[in-house]
Amino acid sequence: MSEARKLLVLVGSPRRDGNTAMLAEGVQRGAAASGTQATLRFADDYITDFLRDCRTCRRSDGECAISDRFRTLFLEDFLPADGVVFCTPIYWYGMSGQTKTFFDRTFCYYAGSYPQSEEVLEAMCRKRIGLVLASEETYPGAALGIIHQIQEFSRYTHSEFVGTVGGIGNRRGEVAHDPRDPMRGAERLGREMFTRHYADYRADTPRSTGVWCG
Template sequence: MKILVISASPRADGNSHALARSAIDGARDAGHDVEHVFLDDYVQQMLGNCRMCRRPQDGRCSLDDRYAELLLDKILPADGIVFAMPLYFYGMPGRLKTVFDRLFCYTANSAPEQDVVVDGITGKNVGVLISCEESYVGATQGVAAQFQELTRYLNQNLVGVVVGNANSRGEIVHDPSDPLARARDLGARLFAIRVTDYRIDTARSNRVWDGAVHS
């Protein structure tokens, strides 16, 4: 399977990048095809008013950066995506939020690539890696909740969120919860982790796991 790892921090020696490297190692060891990109190489412009800033000749986005390349050539062909980020003011970094904001330009009814983007963005397995200075659970709950809503809206599966605590560059290796090992496992099992999200009318067995003995 093809996995795209997206680093939202430009720091190649930062803690979120250490998480990304671990996920990449796990995914490659599991036999997956992995590509790693840094958002600052692609996303420079924030969302404007799409109804005003599209090019008049063809209706395409006029923002001058490589976002379209990231979306159409990297994100859409991937079977799974792992987002690696530092926690910025109790939320995802602005550059990463812009990735989702600018999806509007490609999913609105008047966008030239609407069908391609809507068909290609759905059905992916998603993992999230967060480097956070603070250890209390609430610090990252907002980001986790936002990804839950984003993935549900995009008809994707959020299969795991790994949080590591660190501040100084590289310090995450000392986190006793071993987030690097957990990131590696997430990368390796991105397509093997079972995601269940039942509704009241969902038909389901009384056994969670195949082969379980009923008592």
């Protein structure tokens, strides 16, 4: 029997009982139902500081000198994962500060000044990526900046950006009443993270005349 795929569900909201967290738990349930080993983490349990100037901050042995738990989150949860679902509220038409800081802090470990940077960069690549967003606005453009950033991260790391789920709500838990049923969408995303069809064609990509089998 093959080893179960590993999925990291990373929550960039500070609210443990908020709409983003509810959607993230839906992703985790769906992933577990499909046999995936799904781990849910809150970024602010691990990240307490912003990226600094590595030229002045890095320790003499090459390790990051920032004394929080980001190293554990990144090296033990993110890098070994076959897929990652980033879950964030929309703050000022962008991702949360916690989520953005996660991306910024990865530089500490793939920069050339880190002794194992080549291994880190290799492990960052070729994952399956998903995105879950919570917002009080139904305006579709509110999410576009975040979607574009995740698309570019996926492109940069040769990863596959397989899907986005958006839930609308303001009060805590209100996302469950969104008539589009994002809770079901989040569970489906988790369940299909490693099976969902992904297509990103280039001009010279070999492809058949159809998209779906049959």
